Amino acid sequence: MAYETFEKTAARVADPTVSVATDGRIAFNAAASRLLEKAGVRAVTILWDRSTCGIAFQAAKKGDKNAFSLALRPGRSGTITVKRFLEYIGWSADQRQTVPAKWNEQQRMLEAQLSSNFVGKGAKKGTKRKEEAGL
Numbered sequence: 001m002a003y004e005t006f007e008k009t010a011a012r013v014a015d016p017t018v019s020v021a022t023d024g025r026i027a028f029n030a031a032a033s034r035l036l037e038k039a040g041v042r043a044v045t046i047l048w049d050r051s052t053c054g055i056a057f058q059a060a061k062k063g064d065k066n067a068f069s070l071a072l073r074p075g076r077s078g079t080i081t082v083k084r085f086l087e088y089i090g091w092s093a094d095q096r097q098t099v100p101a102k103w104n105e106q107q108r109m110l111e112a113q114l115s116s117n118f119v120g121k122g123a124k125k126g127t128k129r130k131e132e133a134g135l
Helices: 030-038 083-089
Strands: 017-020 025-028 043-049 054-059 078-081 097-104 109-113
Touching: 017 030, 017 109, 025 030, 030 078, 030 097, 030 109, 043 083, 043 109
Parallel strands: none
Antiparallel strands: 017 025, 017 097, 025 078, 043 054, 054 109, 097 109
């Protein structure tokens, strides 16, 4: 018999990462989820720096009108659904994009840098960005 080794396509990462999925969700790997869980974060506001494609997920109170609820599985990965935000920044990638993240204890936020290759390309026609609308 000639066996072949099945090669895994996903690898476990010990450092925190953020993944932008094609279905409008952002996923946090287990390491990032543990940081959020340890800090008692159950909801986040999304901070966006258009000039650097920097994104941050800052701890928020669940009642905050701009807060997104985290779906965390203790000790495992977590997600938030952010389809409108991804439309707002014009996110366009045909597969999941994963980037490293770091925890900012002082600001209580998880920060990451998205690739500019996927920003601004998929903005839907007729969708006004807040800046353009003067808000």
